[in-house]
Amino acid sequence: MTTERTRVAIVGAGPAGLLLSHLLAQAGIDSIVLDSRSREEIEHTIRAGILEQGTVEILSSTGASDRVLTEGNRHDGIELRFAGAGHRIDFAELVGRGVWLYPQHEVLRDLIAVRLAAGADIRFGVTADRVEDAAGDRPRVVATDAAGEPLEIEAEIVVGADGSRSVVRAAVTGSQTGGYFREYPFAWFGILCEAPPSADELIYSNSPDGFALISQRSATVQRMYFQCDPEVDPESYSEEQLWEELQKRVPGTTLNEGPIFQRDVLRFRSFVAHELRRGRVALVGDAAHTVPPTGAKGMNLAVADVVVLERALRALLLEGDERLLDDYAETALHRIWKAQHFSWWMTSMLHVAPDASDFDRLRQLGELRSVVESEAGRRYLAEAYTGWPLEGLA
Numbered sequence: 001m002t003t004e005r006t007r008v009a010i011v012g013a014g015p016a017g018l019l020l021s022h023l024l025a026q027a028g029i030d031s032i033v034l035d036s037r038s039r040e041e042i043e044h045t046i047r048a049g050i051l052e053q054g055t056v057e058i059l060s061s062t063g064a065s066d067r068v069l070t071e072g073n074r075h076d077g078i079e080l081r082f083a084g085a086g087h088r089i090d091f092a093e094l095v096g097r098g099v100w101l102y103p104q105h106e107v108l109r110d111l112i113a114v115r116l117a118a119g120a121d122i123r124f125g126v127t128a129d130r131v132e133d134a135a136g137d138r139p140r141v142v143a144t145d146a147a148g149e150p151l152e153i154e155a156e157i158v159v160g161a162d163g164s165r166s167v168v169r170a171a172v173t174g175s176q177t178g179g180y181f182r183e184y185p186f187a188w189f190g191i192l193c194e195a196p197p198s199a200d201e202l203i204y205s206n207s208p209d210g211f212a213l214i215s216q217r218s219a220t221v222q223r224m225y226f227q228c229d230p231e232v233d234p235e236s237y238s239e240e241q242l243w244e245e246l247q248k249r250v251p252g253t254t255l256n257e258g259p260i261f262q263r264d265v266l267r268f269r270s271f272v273a274h275e276l277r278r279g280r281v282a283l284v285g286d287a288a289h290t291v292p293p294t295g296a297k298g299m300n301l302a303v304a305d306v307v308v309l310e311r312a313l314r315a316l317l318l319e320g321d322e323r324l325l326d327d328y329a330e331t332a333l334h335r336i337w338k339a340q341h342f343s344w345w346m347t348s349m350l351h352v353a354p355d356a357s358d359f360d361r362l363r364q365l366g367e368l369r370s371v372v373e374s375e376a377g378r379r380y381l382a383e384a385y386t387g388w389p390l391e392g393l394a
């Protein structure tokens with residue numbers, strides 16, 4: 001068994017793990033990042049596409065991604081569509097902030113390139129099996145390398161940035177699943193297609209047939225989703241049926257159709273781990289919490305966790321001050337539960353539950369009207385969607 005040493009062992013080379021290693025390196029703190037996946041897989045998995053303003057500021061101001069500002073597209077509003085009419089939520093006017101459409105896998109490509117150019121130690125194809133000695137001063141990640149050989153990494157801090165099926169979580173909460181949990185009786189059917197955009201901004205549509213989201217990727221590729229049964233087989237729909245499903249959920253807009261080259265079903269879950277830290281092991285991103293996709297909070301919340309944790313690790317590892325690490329969970333949870341609420345709220349307001357009664361449907365339209373007809377309602381949505389400021393992390 002080989003034992004290696006570093007200051008911070010980071011399990012997971014997703015946005016949270018890579019950004020953390022980037023910020024730590026800028027403070028002169030070494031880390032090793034492991035991920036069971038290959039670089040190729042990480043860079044090509046399709047995920048959400050919306051970055052909050054604060055996420056863009058962190059990525060661009062720290063040199064983590066220069067392309068977000070040149071290749072990403074700023075959006076100053078979204079449309080909520082229901083009962084046959086569209087209602088624009090004007091972020092710029094309401095909160096003076098915006099979001100950027102820049103897909104997560106592009107963020108990952110940028111982060112991996114920047115880290116490797118800086119000589120970072122990123123181990124692809126290395127699987128963490130468990131974390132030992134979480135409560136001690138030298139916690140260890142016990143792993144298996146790409147050749148199947150055992151490997152141990154001993155560190156001053158271990159960070160679980162290893163996603164919703166986190167292995168590190170068990171060392172923090174005592175079990176793989178320990179957390180607050182909610183499931184939803186629907187999922188999203190996502191497609192990527194070759195077509196020009198169908199609208200200038202994203203459309204979130206509540207229709208009697210269920211929810212649809214008309215998102216975008218570029219001038220020639222679009223991303224769209226519609227509410228479906230979580231058990232549906234993605235291959236069971238013909239392209240024609242997919243267009244029919246999408247089209248009937250956005251009455252008033254004629255979608256530009258084109259070849260569909262990717263399809264997937266996204267499950268909906270809300271989850272927050274019972275604990276985010278134990279001793280010298282901390283969780284960030286999906287390892288700590290999962291949100292349903294409506295409102296695109298997942299990666300943004302991971303970035304916010306990293307900002308809080310990185311500050312705490314700097315205080316600990318450069319100045320020997322443990323106080324910020326002691327506060328990590330409480331500070332991060334403040335934003336996490338606000339984002340949990342927002343993601344749940346957008347989901348419940350826009351989807352049609354399979355068992356919805358007439359009362360439920362009419363109440364939902366009343367809720368949507370309460371939001372779009374009130375400046376306070378629109379402003380709350382705009383604040384949450386564009387992201388509460390990271391500074392102070394309230």
Ligand code: DHB
Nearest residue numbers: 048049215293294295296
């Ligand atoms: C996208 C995904 C979301 O969950 C969302 O709320 C907006 C956009 C996307 O993948 O484009």
